[in-house]
Amino acid sequence: STAAKFEWMYPVHKEFGVLAFLIGAIALIVRRGSALPHHPAGLAAWEIILSNMVQYAMLALAIVVPLMGYAMSSSFTQSDGVPFFVTDLPELLPGNDHAFALFAVAHKTLAYTLLALVVLHVMGVLKHRFLDRGRAADVLRRML
Numbered sequence: 001s002t003a004a005k006f007e008w009m010y011p012v013h014k015e016f017g018v019l020a021f022l023i024g025a026i027a028l029i030v031r032r033g034s035a036l037p038h039h040p041a042g043l044a045a046w047e048i049i050l051s052n053m054v055q056y057a058m059l060a061l062a063i064v065v066p067l068m069g070y071a072m073s074s075s076f077t078q079s080d081g082v083p084f085f086v087t088d089l090p091e092l093l094p095g096n097d098h099a100f101a102l103f104a105v106a107h108k109t110l111a112y113t114l115l116a117l118v119v120l121h122v123m124g125v126l127k128h129r130f131l132d133r134g135r136a137a138d139v140l141r142r143m144l
Helices: 002-032 043-074 099-132
Strands: 082-084 087-089
Touching: 002 043, 043 082, 043 099, 082 099
Parallel strands: none
Antiparallel strands: 082 087
């Protein structure tokens, strides 16, 4: 029902969006300070480049998508706040329905872009695991 959507689903969506932002920020910090395992020897140069680009894009979008959601919620003139489990986050942007509409388009477009990149990434892992000959290109061990 519409009431459940606004009373339960949106607040939970916002809470998990803030949580996703925090996890994305921590992942970015950890990744910047950690040495990554080497790529498997069986990967072509273009596969390594594509893998790195997708990984960095996913990390960036894990931060940007929740920020766009926060900006969207914060700029909505009839906003009921941005809950985060036991507290409410301050709304830092002034209410502006035009800005809200722009943030809404950005949030939705970037979220679907992130989803597409996750699917691409998983397809790449499955390709290397099951379709490539031998273990020289298996990236699953590197990921785990």
